[in-house]
Amino acid sequence: MAEYSLALKKREVTGKKLKALRAEGMIPSVVYGAGEPINTSSEYVASEKILLEAGYHSPIDLDIDGKKQLAIVKDVQLDPVTRKIVNVEFQAVSAEKAVEATTPIVIINFEASEASKIYHFAMTQALEEIDVKAKPADLPKELTVDASALKDLDDKIVLADIKLPAGVEFADKEMSAEQVVASLYDPAAEAAAREAEAEKPDTDAADVPSENGEKPAEEGEAKEGGEEKKAE
Numbered sequence: 001m002a003e004y005s006l007a008l009k010k011r012e013v014t015g016k017k018l019k020a021l022r023a024e025g026m027i028p029s030v031v032y033g034a035g036e037p038i039n040t041s042s043e044y045v046a047s048e049k050i051l052l053e054a055g056y057h058s059p060i061d062l063d064i065d066g067k068k069q070l071a072i073v074k075d076v077q078l079d080p081v082t083r084k085i086v087n088v089e090f091q092a093v094s095a096e097k098a099v100e101a102t103t104p105i106v107i108i109n110f111e112a113s114e115a116s117k118i119y120h121f122a123m124t125q126a127l128e129e130i131d132v133k134a135k136p137a138d139l140p141k142e143l144t145v146d147a148s149a150l151k152d153l154d155d156k157i158v159l160a161d162i163k164l165p166a167g168v169e170f171a172d173k174e175m176s177a178e179q180v181v182a183s184l185y186d187p188a189a190e191a192a193a194r195e196a197e198a199e200k201p202d203t204d205a206a207d208v209p210s211e212n213g214e215k216p217a218e219e220g221e222a223k224e225g226g227e228e229k230k231a232e
Contacts, residue, residue: 002070002136004054005061006047008040027085031062033092034069048085051076057101059136062090070095070136093136100171101139104129107157107182109148115184121153125182130159131171138167150184157182 008029013021018028027047031038054060054073062069071090079086093099105128115121132140143162150157160177164170 002059002061004050004058005063006042006050007063008042008065010065011039011041013041014039022086027088029088029090031064031069031071031090031092032074033071038064040064042088044085047088051085051088055102055104055141057103057132057139058141059093059139060090072099072101072136072139095136098133098135099139100131100133102129103132103140104142105162105181106142106144107147108144109146110150112148113150115150115152115155119151119153119186120188121150121184122187123147123150123182123184127159127179127181130162132164132168133171134165134168138165140165140168145181147182153184153186155184156180 008031011021011028013028021028021041025044026041027044029040029042029047031040050060051073056073059070059072062071069092071092074089074091076085076089077087078084091099105125107123107125110116110123115123130143132143134140143164145157145161147157149155158177158181159170159175159179161181
């Protein structure tokens, strides 16, 4: 049995009529992978809570008009203005078959590292989630990586540093174990470099032609009769 469950109702309403359904506080959805796609809907508040907690990586026990179906979230569509959920796609899965799901990568204990405490380096995370493959019950909510050992500026976290739970593997087996997940940088050094660049004199100013196409007179030169002539 999955940790999360959600009650769905089959719906006949489609197309433009879905606007009225949403106005009633319902979210239209579709369940794929259980034969023909099933048009469904569910109560907004309860659905939003489950979707936020389960994400794209945790199985959900769907109750479709009394019929049980295990599924994972395939896609969630949001209104571009209100950011409210307007449609959900579920993918039916089997408890005994491995499925692919997107899982967040969470880096912990960086504040305890020498890189942070002593050298005051900062960390940037290049890879925030990754697709994994496992049976629904084995799908992890997140993958954690301990960053407490980071010290030097060249230190980094790579894919090989992620310890996968039993029964879980990366979906892309061709991905390099040296794929960078997170790296370090020195905020103070970068700020100093930006400041130095801002204070750098504009050495090209003297080479800018005047409106008549001539370069400005250099020191020790004077104009006479409309022509440049060195002062005697």
